[in-house]
Amino acid sequence: MISFNTKSSLKPFYRNILIILVLLSSIKHYAQHQSKMEVAVNLELKTLNVKQDITFYNTSNDSLSTIVLNDWNNAFSDKNTPLAKRFSDEFYRGFHLAKAAERGNTTILNLSDSNNLAFEWERTDKNPDFIIVKLKQKLLPGEKIELHLTYISKIPSDKFTHYGFDQNGGMSLKNWFLSPSRYENHSFVTNNNFNLDDIANASTDYEIEIKIPNEYSITTDLNSVSKDNSNLSYTSYLFSGLNRTDFNFFIERQNTFRSYTNDSLEILSDLRSKKISDIQKAIIINRVVTFANAFIGEYPHQKITVSQADYDRNPFYGLNQLPSFISPFPDDFIFEITFLKTYLNNYLKNSLRLDPRKDNWVYDGIQIYAMMKFMEEQHLDQKMLGKLSDMKLFKSYNITNLSFNEQYSYYYMLMARKNLDQPLGDPKNTLIKFNEQIASKYRAGLSLSYLDDYLNNGVVPESVQEFYNLNKTKQTNRYDFEEILLKKSPKNIDWFFKTIIDSRDIIDYKFSNVSRTKDSVQFSIKNKTGIYAPIPVYGIKKNEVVFKEWIEPKNNDTIYTFGRKNADKIVINYDNEVPEYNQRNNWKSLKSLVVTNRPIKFNFAKDLEDPYYNQILYIPTLTYNLYDGFMPGIRFHNKTILDKPFNFDINPTYSINTETLTGSSAFSYSQYYRNSTLYNVRYSISQNYFHYAPDATYFRLNPMVQFRIREENFRDNRKQLILLRQVIVNREASTYITDNSKPNYSIFNARYSNTKTELINHFNFMTDVQFSSDFGKLAAEIEYRRLFDNNRKLNLRLYAGSFLYNTTNSDYFSFGLDRPTDYLFDYNFYGRSESTGFFSQQYVMAEGGFKSKIEPRYADKWMTTLNASYSIWNWIEVYGDLGFMKNTHENERFIYDSGIRLNLVTDYFEVYFPVYSNNGWEISQNKYNEKIRFVVTLSPKTLVTLFTRKWF
Numbered sequence: 001m002i003s004f005n006t007k008s009s010l011k012p013f014y015r016n017i018l019i020i021l022v023l024l025s026s027i028k029h030y031a032q033h034q035s036k037m038e039v040a041v042n043l044e045l046k047t048l049n050v051k052q053d054i055t056f057y058n059t060s061n062d063s064l065s066t067i068v069l070n071d072w073n074n075a076f077s078d079k080n081t082p083l084a085k086r087f088s089d090e091f092y093r094g095f096h097l098a099k100a101a102e103r104g105n106t107t108i109l110n111l112s113d114s115n116n117l118a119f120e121w122e123r124t125d126k127n128p129d130f131i132i133v134k135l136k137q138k139l140l141p142g143e144k145i146e147l148h149l150t151y152i153s154k155i156p157s158d159k160f161t162h163y164g165f166d167q168n169g170g171m172s173l174k175n176w177f178l179s180p181s182r183y184e185n186h187s188f189v190t191n192n193n194f195n196l197d198d199i200a201n202a203s204t205d206y207e208i209e210i211k212i213p214n215e216y217s218i219t220t221d222l223n224s225v226s227k228d229n230s231n232l233s234y235t236s237y238l239f240s241g242l243n244r245t246d247f248n249f250f251i252e253r254q255n256t257f258r259s260y261t262n263d264s265l266e267i268l269s270d271l272r273s274k275k276i277s278d279i280q281k282a283i284i285i286n287r288v289v290t291f292a293n294a295f296i297g298e299y300p301h302q303k304i305t306v307s308q309a310d311y312d313r314n315p316f317y318g319l320n321q322l323p324s325f326i327s328p329f330p331d332d333f334i335f336e337i338t339f340l341k342t343y344l345n346n347y348l349k350n351s352l353r354l355d356p357r358k359d360n361w362v363y364d365g366i367q368i369y370a371m372m373k374f375m376e377e378q379h380l381d382q383k384m385l386g387k388l389s390d391m392k393l394f395k396s397y398n399i400t401n402l403s404f405n406e407q408y409s410y411y412y413m414l415m416a417r418k419n420l421d422q423p424l425g426d427p428k429n430t431l432i433k434f435n436e437q438i439a440s441k442y443r444a445g446l447s448l449s450y451l452d453d454y455l456n457n458g459v460v461p462e463s464v465q466e467f468y469n470l471n472k473t474k475q476t477n478r479y480d481f482e483e484i485l486l487k488k489s490p491k492n493i494d495w496f497f498k499t500i501i502d503s504r505d506i507i508d509y510k511f512s513n514v515s516r517t518k519d520s521v522q523f524s525i526k527n528k529t530g531i532y533a534p535i536p537v538y539g540i541k542k543n544e545v546v547f548k549e550w551i552e553p554k555n556n557d558t559i560y561t562f563g564r565k566n567a568d569k570i571v572i573n574y575d576n577e578v579p580e581y582n583q584r585n586n587w588k589s590l591k592s593l594v595v596t597n598r599p600i601k602f603n604f605a606k607d608l609e610d611p612y613y614n615q616i617l618y619i620p621t622l623t624y625n626l627y628d629g630f631m632p633g634i635r636f637h638n639k640t641i642l643d644k645p646f647n648f649d650i651n652p653t654y655s656i657n658t659e660t661l662t663g664s665s666a667f668s669y670s671q672y673y674r675n676s677t678l679y680n681v682r683y684s685i686s687q688n689y690f691h692y693a694p695d696a697t698y699f700r701l702n703p704m705v706q707f708r709i710r711e712e713n714f715r716d717n718r719k720q721l722i723l724l725r726q727v728i729v730n731r732e733a734s735t736y737i738t739d740n741s742k743p744n745y746s747i748f749n750a751r752y753s754n755t756k757t758e759l760i761n762h763f764n765f766m767t768d769v770q771f772s773s774d775f776g777k778l779a780a781e782i783e784y785r786r787l788f789d790n791n792r793k794l795n796l797r798l799y800a801g802s803f804l805y806n807t808t809n810s811d812y813f814s815f816g817l818d819r820p821t822d823y824l825f826d827y828n829f830y831g832r833s834e835s836t837g838f839f840s841q842q843y844v845m846a847e848g849g850f851k852s853k854i855e856p857r858y859a860d861k862w863m864t865t866l867n868a869s870y871s872i873w874n875w876i877e878v879y880g881d882l883g884f885m886k887n888t889h890e891n892e893r894f895i896y897d898s899g900i901r902l903n904l905v906t907d908y909f910e911v912y913f914p915v916y917s918n919n920g921w922e923i924s925q926n927k928y929n930e931k932i933r934f935v936v937t938l939s940p941k942t943l944v945t946l947f948t949r950k951w952f
Contacts, residue, residue: 032243033057033180033204040234041212041251046101046165048153048176057144060183064139066132067147068181068188070201075129075193076104076156079789082129082192087160088759089717090433095160096759097791104156104164106178114146129193130181149178161195162309170216172309173249175199182355184475191357194429196436197313197349198356201245203475208239210249217255219268221305221350222247241301245353248305257305260285265299269306271342273335284336288343291374295461296366297468300351304343311342317438318384318407328386333379344370353471359478360428361444361501366464368445369452372405373461379404397603398610399641408442409576410608410642415439416506416581417643419672419679422714425478425502432714446579447500451485451493453577454534454550459488495532500579504674505531509553509572510585521570521590522561525553529581538574539567545574564590583611584644609640621651624938626831626839627691629657645670655691662697664688680708688825693833696734700825702727718756725749727824737833741812747772747824760787775813776804779847785906793871793903797849799883802862814858817848817865817885817895818933821858828937836930843912843933850881851933852897852917861886869901877901879912910935 034055039048058064075083079096087095095103111133112118120134139145153176158164163174175193182189182200189200207225211234212218222239229235241247250257256270260282267285293299316337327334344367354362375382382404383389389400402410415421415435422435424444431440452460463484470476470484482497499505508528515522521539532554539547539562546565572586580586584598601613609615616636623631633653638644647670652663668684685703692698704725711718731743753766762785769778779801786794801815808814812821819840822832827846831839843851848859849867865883872878882896897917903910912933914922922931 033202035177035179035204035206037177037206037208037210039208039210041171041210043165043169043171043213043216043251046155046171048155048173050149050151050153050177052147052149052151052178054147054149054178054180055144056139056147056180058139058141060186061141062186063141064135066134066188067139067145068190069131069133069147069178070129070175070181070191070199071106071123071131071178072129072175072193072199073104073153073155073177074106074123076160077106077128078103080125082127083195085760086194088761089715091759093759096787098157098160102157102159103154105154106151107154108149108151110148110150112148114148116148119147127190127192130190131178151178153177158309162312168253170252171249172307173251175246179204182475184355184477189355189357191429196357196428198360198428199246200355200357203243203245203353206239206241206244206247209236210239211236212251216251216253219250219252219255219257219270219305220248221268221301221303223302243300244350246350248307250305250307257307262286262289264302265289266303267306267343268303269339270308271306271311271335271338272308273331273338275331276335280332281335284332285339285343287378288336288340288374291377292344292347292370295370295373295464296347297351297465299347300472304346304350306339306342306346310346311338314341314345314437316341317411328388330386333382333386336378340371340374341367351468351471353475354477357428361424361440362478362481364441365424365444365448368408368442369448369460369464370445372408372445372449375404396601397607399608402608406576408446409579412439412443412446412579413581413642416579419674420714421504423502423504424500425497430713430715443579447496450500450577450579451496453536455489455491455493456550457490459485459490463488499531499533505529506581506674507531507533507535507578508581508585509535511570511572511588512556513559514570514588514590516564516590519564520561521564521567522559523570523588524557524559525551525572526556527553528585533578535572535578535580536574537562538571539565540569540571540574541565541567548574584609586611607640609642609644614638615640621653623653624830625690626834627657627694628653628655628662631655631662633663643670658691660697662690664690677712678707678709680706682706682708692731692825693734693736695736696732698729698731698825700727700729716756717758718754720755721751721753723749723751723753729823729825734833739810739812741808741810741823742774745772745774745823749824761785772813774808775806777806777813777815778802778804779815791871793869793877795867795869795877795879795906797845797867798865799847799849799867800862800864801847803860806860808860811858811860814860815847815863815885817857817859817863818843818850818853819857820844820846841930841933843910843935845907845935848881848883848885850883850895850897851879851899851912852881852914852919852922852931854895854897854918856885856887856890856893858887859885860888865895869903871903875903877903908935908937 036053038051041048056067075081078084084095111121121131123131133147135145155171155173155176156164158166158172163172165171180202182202191198191200206222208222210218214229214233214235218237220239222241225238225240227235227237257268258278260267260269267289273281348363348367349356352363356363383400384402384404384407385400388394394400412421420432421439422431424440424447428436448460463481466484467481470480486493506529510526510528511523512526513524534550534552536548536550538545546567547562549562551560568591569587569589573580573583598612598614600616601610602616602618605619606617607615615638617638618634618636621633621635623633631653633651635649635651637647637649639647639649648667650665652661655662664687666684666686668682671681673679683705688700689697702725704723707722709720726746726748728746729744733743748771749768751766751768753764755764762783764783766781770776779799781797781799783797788794813823820827822829827844830842834840848863848865850865863883863885865881867881869877869879877900878898879901880896880898884892884894886892895918897914899912899914901910901912914931916922922928
């Protein structure tokens, strides 16, 4: 049973025993790298002054001319490091906008040999997070060399990664010191710090003397050797650790860690929890530690830390997304899952001697697989949404009926259905963020669970334990784990590594040729993707399993016959053991009379996909425009949380102003191409019926095909789109509209866009061509945004458009200088026909892109404009536009404007204040308030993209 206390220092007797063990272990591990450090902590300057002696042993069979030392703390040194670029790529603004004092770096003062002769070393701008030490002569196999270093580690703020100095004056220290890099395959592993918690340090024995101010405490997962507080200003601690690749220090004014001990391990944790007593925590921690020891193996070190910072970096997604006031789980369960996930992560990272970047799927697989087994043992009946599953209000929702472990499959499938999943065996730094933190982690655990279920004789748990023990004696890689699995398996499992681990091939089976008698059922299985993988078939009677059989469908014409056992339906992959792409085609009814295989089910708002029903979701809506006023309505759609090929969305509304029916609808079908840069083709047709003037409606029909193209590297933010559509518009005549354009028209539109966007740089190129019976026009647009190191922002946009032919007799189809007429009805104008008043001031960056209303406002021949803005302080910018435009029977005209832009959220919330233009000093003219322009986005769907872009 675990006991708990608040002290981490050892009693003198145990301290002496520990010193003896350290000495004995050092003799045993004579070829292990050794690192001795003297560290002085300056909490005021946020620095660590370090003297370090490294004894490097060449345990390889190669002669070494260089040694690589990881220096991940220096990744925080400026805005152009690989880490900074990673932040930019994921739209994280905090690092770029941070003050210099909040960043970190490593200043090396001395690097010499045992004779105090300086080594030549290099750290490049491209790779600032490791240094290469050039040896004076080659280090032969079996030889050792000593490196003596003096350096200052400037610790960054913890707001970037949850590690670093905090606002309370303390520090959470990780990856702050220099350490020999892992050596394998005849070279050092030179990984950049990408904030992935996957440093590839070589195993090293550490002895660290660290001095901190007396009023502070220190917590670490290293072993305590001694403590000296005889100095009036600081306390000196001596710590040691054998065979370590990393360790943590937590320096606090008020110690928040609690110590929980059992026979062989001390757990130090500061995980926050509500209404959980220390006794309850001790019971939960004991349960988790006992499980991990039995399921995986004994932890190889004497102490382990489980910190809130560790959990915040890798939370349990689902639990962390719910506000506390509606949490459907008991407080002790939340603490248990929080502790379980964080403990297993640290447990494996500190025990397995893998390359944590290249072999990451093994870490993730064992962690999630162990979590699934723990839930089966301790919380078998727990549902994905906890106590919400017991409420009658939610009984009809599929999401509330899923078991806790079933959510892992849905998080993975979320990416697979978007065609964004990646092979589990890919290096961690190549995964997009959602895969790295959620989907690939979960699929790795599901894959081991799948293999365990298929082999069904303890092969996977035994292999995990054998591999875990192997890591105590040698440096390992994924192939050691695979070799153990292959050796122990009674069946051929080559398909598992080829298909499940090293590819993104999808599995999808369905029944064909099903027949049944009273006593038996006969069927064949159709493999829809041609990817072989074993699959279980279930017999179900009144939602109870009456039989389960694993089959290996290598041929589509194989006939299978099983005893029926009174089953009323047969289901492929009923418990979702296999990561299968589509489960909607997985079952067949065996009843004599079946009206439909999949009846209709209505659900409010949103739900997970239910393979046994055709789901129709409904939700009230409220939209607005000036002419219809508020439009309450109800939306019917089939868009569940998982994407599906066919979608419909029907939204009838009632216009309060006109007391008529309005609304919109859309129907689409998507084709995904798994192994092509052309990854998606989407066919759709949409309809809109609203008022475009106080007394007139419009109807738009828009059949469209979109071709989406991405780079082979999924992390590349470049996306290309080819769009082909026919826009058909019928407009009622209005007494408020005096233009002479045709009320009804049809336009063919082809568009190509090429966009690459991130926090620092944004580039977009677009071409657009339109043809109708009365005009043809060609336009192109180039947009560039840059966030400089001084936090100034530059926005540039060049637009050029020309009519190929034009027989119209109004400006309705002309190029708009400051506001497009939007004859394609693409933009969300709240008062699209307004020429004066508040709603006429709504601004859309399109066509000319001017903010001032300069006559003439339209061009029926050609237009070329340049729009620019530059930040002067935070979100306050100056802008300027200039260009030329040409109308029939008129000379070319030069136009310009300038002013102040409040760029609150680019493209979403902006305000423009004109100052000077062709109209003169606008700021001093009458009715200036009517010249102000604004951008506002109220669509929830559009706003969501602000928060999801960093994940996908």
